[in-house]
Amino acid sequence: xxxxxxxxxGLVQPGGSLRLSCAVSGFTFSDYHMxxxxxxxGKEREFVAWVTHRSDxxxxxxxxxxRFTISRDNAYNxxxxxxxxxxxxxxxxxxxxxxxxxxxxxxxxxxxxGRGTQVTVSx
Numbered sequence: 271x272x273x274x275x276x277x278x279x280g281l282v283q284p285g286g287s288l289r290l291s292c293a294v295s296g297f298t299f300s301d302y303h304m305x306x307x308x309x310x311x312g313k314e315r316e317f318v319a320w321v322t323h324r325s326d327x328x329x330x331x332x333x334x335x336x337r338f339t340i341s342r343d344n345a346y347n348x349x350x351x352x353x354x355x356x357x358x359x360x361x362x363x364x365x366x367x368x369x370x371x372x373x374x375x376x377x378x379x380x381x382x383x384g385r386g387t388q389v390t391v392s393x
Contacts, residue, residue, distance in 0.1 A: 272296035272382050274366050279387030282356055286391070290351040292366030292384055299347040300324070303369050306340060306351045307377055308362035308389075318364070319351065320374040329374065333359075356391045363388050 278290040290306070305320035319330045319340035328340055339352040349366055364387055367380035 274368065274382055274384035276364060276366055276384045276387040279364060279389045281390045281392065283393050284357060284391055286356050287352070287354045288356065288389060290353065290364055290366075290387060290389070292349045292351075294347045294349070294366075294368065297368070297382070299368075300344040301370060302382075303371075303374055304340075304342055304349040305367050305369070305374060305380065306349075306364055307367060308360075308364045309386075310359075310362040313362075315365075315377050316362070317375050317377070321349065322374075353389070356389075358391045361389060361391050 273295045275293045282288050300323055303322050306318040307315050308318050309315040317331045318334055319338060321328050321340045321342050325342055337355045342349040366384045368382040369380040371379040373379040
């Protein structure tokens with residue numbers, strides 16, 4: 271059974287940091303590229319970052335570049351999102367996703383999704 275389980279969300283003040291984790295099971299993690307997307311209320315799902323299956327390539331959305339860092343640990347089937355200098359506009363549900371495809375910016379390319387973790391940035 272495929273499972274992607276996000277954790278690490280919560281309430282944080284502007285300028286603060288959070289580290290999200292996504293624990294994966296049910297498929298060969300090291301064969302899949304992984305990504306984080308987010309969705310704020312009333313908005314479309316937005317690409318945040320992706321990392322290729324061997325971590326040889328990483329890409330970020332413009333709104334998080336320089337503040338967020340994606341990484342993965344193939345030994346433990348985990349993917350992370352370190353979020354620094356958080357802003358109120360980063361408030362959203364954050365999802366991890368997996369694909370073996372090549373269109374890594376396109377949410378429809380992703381085969382597997384977690385249920386998400388809420389991140390709220392507010393004073």
